[in-house]
Amino acid sequence: ENEQLIEVILLYTGLEIPTLLIFGSTEKIPYLIEGIIDKLPDRFYCHYQENFHKFFESDYQLTFLGTHVKMKFQGEFAKLSVIDTSDIIPLNEDDEPYLLSLYQTAYPEGYFIPYMLKTGKYYGAKAEKKIVSVAGVHVFSSLYNIAVLGNITTHPNFRGTGLAKKCTARLLKSFDKVIDRIGLNAKKDNFIAIQLYERLGFNIHSTYREAYFERIS
Numbered sequence: 001e002n003e004q005l006i007e008v009i010l011l012y013t014g015l016e017i018p019t020l021l022i023f024g025s026t027e028k029i030p031y032l033i034e035g036i037i038d039k040l041p042d043r044f045y046c047h048y049q050e051n052f053h054k055f056f057e058s059d060y061q062l063t064f065l066g067t068h069v070k071m072k073f074q075g076e077f078a079k080l081s082v083i084d085t086s087d088i089i090p091l092n093e094d095d096e097p098y099l100l101s102l103y104q105t106a107y108p109e110g111y112f113i114p115y116m117l118k119t120g121k122y123y124g125a126k127a128e129k130k131i132v133s134v135a136g137v138h139v140f141s142s143l144y145n146i147a148v149l150g151n152i153t154t155h156p157n158f159r160g161t162g163l164a165k166k167c168t169a170r171l172l173k174s175f176d177k178v179i180d181r182i183g184l185n186a187k188k189d190n191f192i193a194i195q196l197y198e199r200l201g202f203n204i205h206s207t208y209r210e211a212y213f214e215r216i217s
Helices: 029-039 052-056 077-082 093-106 114-119 163-173 191-200
Strands: 008-012 019-023 043-048 060-073 123-127 130-141 146-154 182-187 202-215
Touching: 008 029, 029 052, 043 052, 052 060, 052 202, 060 191, 077 163, 093 114, 093 130, 093 146, 114 130, 123 163, 130 163, 146 163, 163 191, 182 191, 182 202, 191 202
Parallel strands: 019 043, 146 182
Antiparallel strands: 008 019, 043 202, 060 182, 060 202, 123 130, 130 146
16 A cells, blocks of 8 residues: 555465464455465464454464563663673573473473574573573574564572563664664563563564464364
8 A cells, every 4th residue: 555565464484384474453464364375384473453353263273372562662772781691691502402491491482493593682690500581582684783682581489589670671772773663572471571671671563463373284
């Protein structure tokens, strides 16, 4: 419309199970779904708005995974300087096994792929040579001026100590004078995480639903 994209359906295949991302909420979305439904994989996750899941019901069985919020960073980088992040360190590919161990314990449902470490945008806290808290990204591009934070978690034994705040603040500091379009997703009922992100300068932008679809045989 007016040479602007207003509806987009994107299939991301970078994970073991693909993810279908539906952007938009107008009456045109059902027609886009109808045009691709025969070409979709037998199973996938889906992020969508409204009640668009009903247009898959004749072909797929749905497992609803909850409502999420999209949050946008609208704070000031300068205000992050009051948060002491001196004990938060950058992580690299050598940290992969320790990071995988943390995710297996603290965030098994996450969407971490080892190549994400190559972004250089993973920061963590260590205790007894193990990573006990981390903040990273799903997407980072200085060229396109964007980052999507993700894979943020803390080992259960270290929760409530402020490490998630410090790791996320250190990650945000690394974007100063590099990019300014920063977002993240969080479960709508994860009030502790949402409050943390709001204190760091994020505001809720919109909501979406997530579901797992498996083709009916």
